[in-house]
Every structure is written in structure tokens, then in C-alpha cells.
Amino acid sequence: MSPRDDRARFSALLEPELPRLYRLALRLTGTRVDAEDLLQDVLLKAWPMLDELEALDQPGPWLARVLYHRFVDERRRFARRRLRIVDEAELPAQRIDALADSGDDLHDYVRREQLALLEQAIESLAESQRLVLLMHDVEGYTLPEIHSITGEALGTLKSRLHRARRRLRELLPELAGDGTIS
Amino acid sequence: MDHETTTRCTALDERLDDYVDGGLTADERLALDTHLAGCASCRLRLERERELRALLTDYRAATPAPAEGFLAAAVARAARQGRREQRRRWLGAASGALIAASLALWLVGAPPLSQAPAPGLPGITMTVAEPHTLRLLFDSGSALADARLTVELPPGVALAGFPGRREVSWHTSLEAGRNLLPLTLVAMDGAGGELLARLEHGGAERTFRLQITTRTHDAKETT
Numbered sequence: 120m121s122p123r124d125d126r127a128r129f130s131a132l133l134e135p136e137l138p139r140l141y142r143l144a145l146r147l148t149g150t151r152v153d154a155e156d157l158l159q160d161v162l163l164k165a166w167p168m169l170d171e172l173e174a175l176d177q178p179g180p181w182l183a184r185v186l187y188h189r190f191v192d193e194r195r196r197f198a199r200r201r202l203r204i205v206d207e208a209e210l211p212a213q214r215i216d217a218l219a220d221s222g223d224d225l226h227d228y229v230r231r232e233q234l235a236l237l238e239q240a241i242e243s244l245a246e247s248q249r250l251v252l253l254m255h256d257v258e259g260y261t262l263p264e265i266h267s268i269t270g271e272a273l274g275t276l277k278s279r280l281h282r283a284r285r286r287l288r289e290l291l292p293e294l295a296g297d298g299t300i301s
Numbered sequence: 302m303d304h305e306t307t308t309r310c311t312a313l314d315e316r317l318d319d320y321v322d323g324g325l326t327a328d329e330r331l332a333l334d335t336h337l338a339g340c341a342s343c344r345l346r347l348e349r350e351r352e353l354r355a356l357l358t359d360y361r362a363a364t365p366a367p368a369e370g371f372l373a374a375a376v377a378r379a380a381r382q383g384r385r386e387q388r389r390r391w392l393g394a395a396s397g398a399l400i401a402a403s404l405a406l407w408l409v410g411a412p413p414l415s416q417a418p419a420p421g422l423p424g425i426t427m428t429v430a431e432p433h434t435l436r437l438l439f440d441s442g443s444a445l446a447d448a449r450l451t452v453e454l455p456p457g458v459a460l461a462g463f464p465g466r467r468e469v470s471w472h473t474s475l476e477a478g479r480n481l482l483p484l485t486l487v488a489m490d491g492a493g494g495e496l497l498a499r500l501e502h503g504g505a506e507r508t509f510r511l512q513i514t515t516r517t518h519d520a521k522e523t524t
Contacts, residue, residue, distance in 0.1 A: 126380040130373075137372045142364050155367060159375050166383030234363050237356050256357040281318055287353060 129169055133162065136179045139258055143183055146253045147190045157193075161186045183260070184268045240290040248283035251276050256284070309336040313343045321350055424512035427488040432461065434485045447472060449501040454486075455494020458513055461485035488515040 140161065144154035164185055165172060172178045241249055254260045254268070262280070266273050313333055319325050320333055337343050427433040451470040454460060462485075463469050486496075493515040500509075 129380055130376050133376060141367050155371055159378065162375055162379035163382055166379050233356055234360055237360055256354060257361045284318060
């Protein structure tokens with residue numbers, strides 16, 4: 120197999136997984152620069168595992184597990200790097216920019232306001248609750264997948280998810296059934 | 302609100318996540334559906350929960366994408382660095398193979414390590430300043446774990462990867478079976494001399510000697 124073929128296989132296998140993996144990195148590290156570093160580390164670890172990854176039904180959870188444990192191992196480094204001046208666009212309150220326009224300015228305005236409130240509520244959760252909520256309800260990983268990624272017991276994860284949702288409901292009591300903040 | 306209704310409202314409280322996630326049995330779901338049909342308060346709670354889930358899904362869509370071109374560039378970097386790392390490992394393995402390579406020529410046809418060394422002094426001829434790779438066959442009847450090999454070089458002959466070293470030692474484990482291994486030497490001058498390889502394993506020691514003859518492109522051979 121030529122190097123070019125390896126590169127093509129690597130790209131074909133990983134590229135569909137990268138957007139979700141990048142978002143997970145962003146949620147863990149908190150800044151774009153660190154997310155990019157973390158994802159790059161994971162790709163470097165994945166390269167020699169190409170044959171093994173191709174044998175998996177879904178490489179996504181494997182990649183997420185590598186990313187998660189890399190983050191845990193390097194948590195202090197990322198924490199130190201958080202103590203620096205960051206671009207304003209990287210700050211949590213500025214992240215709600217990518218929502219596609221619906222064509223209805225008022226609807227988009229209300230939705231962005233809701234998302235900003237949601238983000239504040241998510242940021243206020245305990246870290247362990249925030250992580251499982253983001254992975255499950257936002258990124259769509261199943262609980263067994265999150266178990267495989269983090270190594271946490273299924274029952275613990277389910278309980279944290281339940282508590283995280285309950286806390287969000289408490290923090291967002293004005294969320295009405297018609298999709299607006301009253 | 303009667304006692305039964307209150308109980309079922311509590312049941313929805315407890316099972317709301319499972320209800321929305323689709324984690325209930327058909328019977329459990331039917332029981333809650335029946336309750337929901339008659340309880341406006343719980344219907345509102347369910348609607349709010351679904352709205353919250355929809356908002357969480359939108360939150361994913363609202364997450365900023367990486368810088369343009371980053372993902373493709375990251376894959377390209379990983380491939381590039383991965384190949385470099387692969388080459389480095391191969392070179393590392395080749396250096397490790399030097400140990401076994403030196404042993405190979407020594408042990409081919411030789412008696413077991415605990416016995417007396419086989420006589421004979423093989424030799425090679427090298428051209429000054431040109432790398433010379435010995436391709437040595439090592440056929441060991443059994444694995445040799447934690448052996449120590451020392452190679453002593455004559456003045457003016459260098460072992461690739463160890464410039465300026467007259468003596469190089471390694472710890473290694475050798476596998477049973479046949480091994481064809483390279484040992485790359487470079488003659489720096491025309492003096493030539495004797496290469497000595499010493500294997501120590503399990504308290505036993507064996508020494509192998511190889512006569513190196515060198516020549517320049519134009520000059521006649523020297524030893």
C-alpha cells in the first residue's frame with residue numbers, strides 16, 4: 120500500500136468523525152486553540168492504528184475515548200493555558216454564532232437568546248454533569264458509548280444525566296412549551 | 302387533584318427522561334400516555350422537556366466550526382508526522398537489529414553458547430568511505446532473553462549510528478529461528494583491523510572476531 124493510499128484511507132475513515140470530535144474537544148478544553156491541539160494529538164495517535172480503526176464498525180467512540188483520556192492526562196496543561204488572554208470570539212458567551220438563519224429575524228433573535236441562556240445554564244453545571252449532558256443530549260453519544268469513552272459506570276452516567284437535566288429545568292423555568300422564553 | 306393523579310404525576314417526574322428517550326416498555330408508556338391525556342400540567346411539562354431537548358440539539362448546530370481548512374490540514378499533518386515517526390521507529394529497530402546481526406555470523410553453525418567457540422576467522426573487504434552492510438544469517442535453536450552484546454571496532458572503522466565509538470554494547474532478546482540482519486560499517490581510513498563481538502548470556506560468554514580488510518578506490522588491500 121503506497122503512502123498516498125494510506126493517506127486516502129485515513130482521510131476517508133476519519134473525516135466524517137472530525138466535526139463531532141472537534142466539538143467534543145472544544146467542550147472539554149473551552150478554547151478553539153486548545154481544541155485544535157487536542158484533536159491534532161488524537162489524529163497523530165490514530166495514524167498508526169489505521170488498520171485497527173478500519174476493522175471497527177464505528178471509529179467515532181474509539182477516537183472520542185482517545186481524545187477524552189488525552190484531555191484528562193493533559194488537563195493541567197490545558198488548565199494552565201486557559202489562564203491567558205484569549206480571543207473574545209473564544210469566550211463562552213460569544214459562541215452562539217453558527218446557528219443557521221431561518222429567514223425569520225425575530226425567530227432567530229429569540230433562538231439565539233434562548234441558546235445564550237442555555238449556555239449559561241450549562242456552564243453552571245458541575246463538570247461531571249455538564250460533560251455527560253453535552254455528550255449525550257448535544258452530541259448524541261449513547262450512554263453505553265459514553266461509558267466506553269470515559270470508563271464511568273453506566274448507572275453513574277445515567278444518574279448524572281438525570282441530575283443535569285433537572286438542574287437545567289430549574290435554571291430555565293421560563294422555557295415555555297411553545298418554544299419561546301416568556 | 303386526587304391521590305391517584307398525584308401519584309401518576311410523580312411517576313412522570315421520575316420517568317420523564319426515559320419517556321422522552323424512548324426507554325420505557327410499551328406498558329409503561331401506555332400508562333403514562335393515559336395519564337398525559339387527562340393531565341394538562343404534565344402535558345406542559347412534557348412539552349417543555351421536548352423544547353429543552355430541541356434547544357440542546359440546536360446548541361450543537363450553533364457551536365462554532367473549526368477554522369476553515371483546519372480539519373483537512375490536521376489530517377495531512379497527522380499523515381506526514383505519522384510517516385516520519387514510522388521511519389524513525391524502523392531506524393530504531395534497525396539499530397536494535399545490529400546486535401542480532403553481529404551475533405548472526407558468529408552463531409551460524411556454531412555450537413550452543415555454553416560450549417567452546419567454533420574456530421575460524423571470517424573476513425570482509427571494505428572500500429574506504431563507503432558504507433558496507435554485512436548481511437548476516439542468525440539461526441538460533443532457542444530464544445536468548447536478556448543477552449548482552451558488545452562490539453569492538455578497529456580504529457578507523459565506524460558502526461553506522463554510533464560515530465566515534467570504538468565500543469558499543471546493547472542488551473537484547475533474540476528470537477529463536479532464522480534472522481537475516483544488516484550491520485552497516487564505514488571504514489574511515491585504510492588501516493583495517495579486527496572487529497570483535499562478545500556475547501554474554503546466562504553467565505556464559507562468547508567472542509567472535511571478524512577480519513576487516515580495507516582498500517581505497519585505487520590502492521591495494523590492507524589489513
